Each structure stands twice: as structure tokens, then as C-alpha cells.
Amino acid sequence: MTAHGAPPARRAYDAVIVGAGHNGLVAAAYLARAGRSVLLVERLGHTxxxxxxxYAFEGIDARLSRYSYLVSLLPRKIVRDLDLDFSVRGRDVSSYTPVRxxxxxxGLLVGGGRARTREAFGRFTGGEGEFAAWEKFYGLTGRVAERVFPTLTEPLPTREGLRARIDDEDAWRMLFEEPVGAAIEExxxxDVVRGVVLTDALIGTFADAHDASLRQxxxxxxxxxxxxxxxWDVPVGGMGALTDALAQAARAAGAEFATGYEATRIETDGARAEVTCRGEAEEFTVAASHVLVGASPQALAELLGETPPAPAEGAQLKVNMLLKRLPRLRDTSVDPGEAFAGTFHVAEGYEQLATAYSEAAAGALPSAPPSEIYCHSLTDPSILGEHLRALGYQTLTLxxxxxxxxxxxxxxxxxxxxxLKATLAQLDAYLDEPIAEVLATDVQGRPCIEAKTPLDLERDLRLPGGNIFHRDLAFPYAQEGTGRWGVETAHANVLLCGAGAVRGGGVSGIPGHNAAMAVLGE
Structure with missing residues (x-):
């Protein structure tokens, strides 16, 4: 096995994978388990x-999921196929939305069973209508989920094939043809219930509820x-537990790793490729039958010497916090331990979201920045050291x-x-004490809080425009040029196995799986 920081011992492989994110690791594990020789190249010193x-805060024994933080799209099939030592825990509370x-x-607390949720809706909205609509709406999306999700690890269906599989014209219309804002308003x-529903259309996506592009x-x-x-489940041990398990599976199957080396060029004639990589002190070139790229479509184009597509900008603020304890809430009817265990919505009413979008589209920061928060450590205390757990410390992800x-x-x-100041002020409006008063401090006495803008993510992770999906998400069916698996490029032996592939985005491993299947001809 190639040691970390060392160049590979051989000069030819069945597959070279560029980028050791979770998708690259999935592809490496599948290919190596199929008996292919695999080299995985990563510019960072770790996978x-x-x-x-x-460990985001100096001297503090708290292992935070620094960037991605929840798991929904990872198929159990991948966990089973690769024998991963990895698990998730569900959250009993779905969400809490405080209002005045x-x-x-x-506030509206969703979760704790159907009876409790129904009662909460009744108290909050003053009747049965919104809860009935909630059950009808999510009953419909649930049926779509049952029928669409299994297709994500199969060859791409046609548009009409997916439509037939869903077999629900109302669902098809509201999700695939008309802006989702129309269905939410129908x-x-x-206003608060509408906002809670709409937020799922806006995570990392800058769009209005009625955007004609349907990116929402x-x-x-x-x-x-x-x-x-x-x-949406909590990864036990943090998100790193998943990628650690994937790296272990790939190594155990024989995949070689060269971390600390950045791929700088890919040359291919469609049958054989060469990948040139550069480290701090040396450069090497390896040949491969296939090259799988886990980086963005922009990075892939640059590696091939082609004109990159325009980036689709990201639109999010990611904040990690460590607290000495959870803050008290102004709404005394709900326990903070429940309110923060699910998704805690701040300034995410339907009209608030529309206003925030309009202000940002006009070039200004939202006057009331919308955000959502949850506490990983309530569901999975293992990310905190024993001493912090005993003291009652908690994490918050915003x-x-x-x-x-x-x-x-x-x-x-x-x-x-x-x-950050404006965002925390919106949160403070629903707290009985400022969040700053319960922030922990690191060994230097600094508050345990860090914030990442889209430009920070572009710098740290090479996400074009800070877009967490690498580019605008695509509907999960075949379109012109998408290929059989949605990972194909203009070069027969170069595949895109990152979030920018069709059916990419999120922590799923699906593009890695699909690129491996494309190589294996399955």
C-alpha cells in the first residue's frame, strides 16, 4: 500500500481516482473489491x-462535522456492499420553529409521534386543516421517495420512465413541472408552515419559491x-466516521493512496490516460485505463485543458459552535433539548424567505438572515470527550x-x-439569554465559534463559487449528453464521480457507486 505522502510504486493502474472525498472513496472501494488496481490521489494530507x-477549537475535545453534517442520501446498499463499520441514528424531533x-x-414542534405532532399543529394554527394538509403533502412526497430513491443506483431512467415509475400525475406536476412554491401555497x-416546507428547497440553493428554472x-x-x-439522520461518531470507514474499506481491498499530491493534468485518447500529479517536492505521472474525478466539473475541465463551465454560486453560511449548555428559550412550553434536537428554524417564515431572497438578489445581505440549527451531540454524544459530556457541553451547527x-x-x-452578527441576533430574538453567554471558550479563551462563507468553502474545499453541490442539481433522469449512469464525459475513459455528476450533491456516495458501475460495465 502506498504510504501517505509518498508517490506510488507503480506507474500504471486500472483506475486512477482524483479526489479522496467520500465519492472517490466509494468508487475506490468498489473497484478494488472487484479486483481492479486502483490509485487514489488527494491534494490534501488526509482523506x-x-x-x-x-477538532475545530484549540485544546477542546470536540470532534465536529465541520462541513457536511447529516446523512439522508447514502443508500444502505452502499453500506452493505462495502461492509462499512458505520451507523446513523434517527431524530425523534423533526423540527421546531419559534415565533412571536x-x-x-x-412555536411549532414537529415530531414525537403523530398524536403529539397533530396536537402541536392544532395549538399553533388553531385548527385541524394544516396538519391534514401536512400529512397529505408528505404522504405524496413519501410515495415519490419510495419509487425514486432506488433508481439512484441504477442506470439513469428516461424522463418518461421515471414519470411512469412515480405513477402520480399530481406529484409529477408539483415536483417536476411547476415551481414548488405553487404546491406549497396550494x-x-x-406562513410558518409554508416556510418550514420551503426550506428543503433552499439548502445551498439560491432561488425563489417560484423560480422558473426549477432549481428549487x-x-x-x-x-x-x-x-x-x-x-435526515445523525452519523454516529460524526461525518468523519463515514469517510474513515470508506477509506478503511478501500485500503482493505487493495486500493493505494497518495495523499498530499494534487492532480495537475489529465491526457487521454479515450482508451488510455495519463494523470500527472504534483506534491511539495516532486511530480509523477501514472497511466490508467480509466480516470475517475471526484472534483467539480470546473476542475475536471481544467485538468483536461478544456474551457470550464461557469460556476453556479453557493449561497450559504455554515457556523459551528460549542456551548457550555443549551440556551434557555423564550417559549417555555418546549424543552431546549427537544427544540435543538431536530431542525431549529430561525427567520424562515415563507414571507421572510421571500424577502431575504429579494434583498440578496438586489446585492444586499438579508436584513433578517434565515438559518436552521441542530445539535449533533444530543443524538450522538460520542463526538464530545468524556469530560465535556460530564459538564453538559453541546454542539450547535447552523x-x-x-x-x-x-x-x-x-x-x-x-x-x-x-x-454572523446579524444571524446570531435573529437567533437571540427567540432565546431567553444571548447565545454568546453560553458559548464555550478554547484554551486561549476565545469563543468556540467559526463561520464559513461560500468563498471560504471555495478556498478550503475547491468548491466553485462555494457551491456545496459543485453545480446546480439535476433531475434524476437522462437528458441529452448525460450518458447511461450520469457520470460519463466526452472522453470514454474519463468519468465524473463527484457531486457534480447527475444524481450528485449531498453525502450520498451515489456518484462514486455509479462511476464504479460504469467502469465495471454493470
């Missing part, structure tokens, strides 16, 4: 890409079909919406600080 766990209505602090009347629909679809149920990369280009640092 995992954006799906890593990190008629001078009173209240089903729901309450594609984002929504991927957020409600995971696992055939749409459930994901902000509608902050496109263009807003940060003039002064990323200054705008980041301004946005």
Missing part, C-alpha cells in the same frame, strides 16, 4: 473531503427522497440561507462578521 470530523404571535412567544395557509424543485426533491423516506457568494467578493472577512 474525506468535505465529509470530515475535525400576538405578543406571545410560541396545500398550506400558515430539484433541491427539494433531493431533500425529501433520501433512503426512500426523506429522513446553516444560513440566501447569502450568495457575490455578496462576499469585495471583503469576505468583513461581510462574514457582519452576517
Amino acid at each position: 474525506g473531503g468535505a465529509a470530515v470530523s475535525t 404571535r400576538e405578543g406571545q412567544d410560541t 396545500y398550506f395557509q400558515d 424543485n430539484r433541491c427539494f426533491l433531493y431533500h425529501v427522497i433520501g433512503g426512500g423516506t426523506g429522513a 446553516f444560513g440561507l440566501h447569502t450568495p457568494a457575490r455578496l462576499f467578493t469585495e471583503d469576505n472577512d468583513a461581510v462574514r462578521e457582519e452576517l
Whole structure:
């Protein structure tokens, strides 16, 4: 096995994989288990890409999922096929949304079973209508999930083939043909309920509910079909537990790793390719029958010497925090341990989201930045050291919406600080104490909080425009030029196995699986 930081011992492989993110690791494990010789090249000194766990705060024994943080789209098939030592835990609470209505602090808690959710809806909306609409709407998306999710690890269906498989014209219309805002407004009347539903269409996606491009629909679809149920689960041990298990599976099957080497050029005649890689002190070139690229479509084009496509900018703020304890809430009817265990929605009413989008589209930071928060350590305390657990420490992960990369280009640092301050102020409006008062401090006495803008993600992870999906998501059916598996390129032996492939985006491993299947001819 090639040691970390060392060039490969051989000069030809069946497959060279560029990028050791989770998709590259999945592809490496499948190909190596099929008996192919595999070299995986990674510019960083470690594997995992954006799906890593990190000690983010100096001297603090808390291993945070620094970038990606929840699991929905990873098929159990991949976990079984690769014999991964990895598990997830479900969350009993789906979400909590605090609001102030008629001078009173209240909120909507979704979860804890059907009876409790029905009661919560009744108290919050004053009737049975919204809960009935909720069950009808998510019953429909649930049926779509059951039928669409299994196709993600199969050859791409045609558009009409997927439509026939879904076999529900109302569902097809609202998810695949009309802006999802139309369906949300058709089903729901309450502004808060509408906002909770819409957020799944806006994670990392800068769009209005009625955007004619339907990019919000594609984002929504991927957020409600995971696992055939749409459930978003917590990775036990943090996201790094997944990529550590994948790296172990690939190594055990015989894949070789060369970390600390960046691929700089790919040359191919369609049958044989050469990949040139550069480290700090040396350069090497290896030949391969196939090259699989886990980087973005822009990076792939640059490696091939082609004109890269224009990046689709990201639009999110990612904030990691470590708290001495959970903060008290103004809404005393709910326990903070439940409110933060699911998705805690802040400033995400339907009209608030529309306003935030309009302000950002006009070139200004949202006046009330929307965000959603959850506490990993409530579901999986293992990410905290024993001493921190005993003291009652907790993590918080915040994901902000509608902050496109263009807003940060003039002064990323200054705008980041301004946005972070405004985002935390929105959270504080629902707390009985400022979040700053419960932040832990590191060994230097600094507050345990870090924020990442789209430009930070572009710098740290090479995400074009900071887009967490590498580019706009695509509907999961074949279109002109997509190929059989959605990973093919203009070069027969060069495949895209990263999030920018068709059916990419999110922590799924699906592009890695599909690229491996394309190589193996399955």
C-alpha cells in the first residue's frame, strides 16, 4: 500500500481516482473489491473531503462535522456492499420553529409521534386543516421517495420512465413541472408552515419559491427522497466516521493512496490516460485505463485543458459552535433539548424567505438572515470527550440561507462578521439569554465559534463559487449528453464521480457507486 505522502510504486493502474472525498472513496472501494488496481490521489494530507470530523477549537475535545453534517442520501446498499463499520441514528424531533404571535412567544414542534405532532399543529394554527394538509403533502412526497430513491443506483431512467415509475400525475406536476412554491401555497395557509416546507428547497440553493428554472424543485426533491423516506439522520461518531470507514474499506481491498499530491493534468485518447500529479517536492505521472474525478466539473475541465463551465454560486453560511449548555428559550412550553434536537428554524417564515431572497438578489445581505440549527451531540454524544459530556457541553451547527457568494467578493472577512452578527441576533430574538453567554471558550479563551462563507468553502474545499453541490442539481433522469449512469464525459475513459455528476450533491456516495458501475460495465 502506498504510504501517505509518498508517490506510488507503480506507474500504471486500472483506475486512477482524483479526489479522496467520500465519492472517490466509494468508487475506490468498489473497484478494488472487484479486483481492479486502483490509485487514489488527494491534494490534501488526509482523506474525506468535505465529509470530515475535525477538532475545530484549540485544546477542546470536540470532534465536529465541520462541513457536511447529516446523512439522508447514502443508500444502505452502499453500506452493505462495502461492509462499512458505520451507523446513523434517527431524530425523534423533526423540527421546531419559534415565533412571536400576538405578543406571545410560541412555536411549532414537529415530531414525537403523530398524536403529539397533530396536537402541536392544532395549538399553533388553531385548527385541524394544516396538519391534514401536512400529512397529505408528505404522504405524496413519501410515495415519490419510495419509487425514486432506488433508481439512484441504477442506470439513469428516461424522463418518461421515471414519470411512469412515480405513477402520480399530481406529484409529477408539483415536483417536476411547476415551481414548488405553487404546491406549497396550494396545500398550506400558515406562513410558518409554508416556510418550514420551503426550506428543503433552499439548502445551498439560491432561488425563489417560484423560480422558473426549477432549481428549487430539484433541491427539494433531493431533500425529501433520501433512503426512500426523506429522513435526515445523525452519523454516529460524526461525518468523519463515514469517510474513515470508506477509506478503511478501500485500503482493505487493495486500493493505494497518495495523499498530499494534487492532480495537475489529465491526457487521454479515450482508451488510455495519463494523470500527472504534483506534491511539495516532486511530480509523477501514472497511466490508467480509466480516470475517475471526484472534483467539480470546473476542475475536471481544467485538468483536461478544456474551457470550464461557469460556476453556479453557493449561497450559504455554515457556523459551528460549542456551548457550555443549551440556551434557555423564550417559549417555555418546549424543552431546549427537544427544540435543538431536530431542525431549529430561525427567520424562515415563507414571507421572510421571500424577502431575504429579494434583498440578496438586489446585492444586499438579508436584513433578517434565515438559518436552521441542530445539535449533533444530543443524538450522538460520542463526538464530545468524556469530560465535556460530564459538564453538559453541546454542539450547535447552523446553516444560513440566501447569502450568495457575490455578496462576499469585495471583503469576505468583513461581510462574514457582519452576517454572523446579524444571524446570531435573529437567533437571540427567540432565546431567553444571548447565545454568546453560553458559548464555550478554547484554551486561549476565545469563543468556540467559526463561520464559513461560500468563498471560504471555495478556498478550503475547491468548491466553485462555494457551491456545496459543485453545480446546480439535476433531475434524476437522462437528458441529452448525460450518458447511461450520469457520470460519463466526452472522453470514454474519463468519468465524473463527484457531486457534480447527475444524481450528485449531498453525502450520498451515489456518484462514486455509479462511476464504479460504469467502469465495471454493470
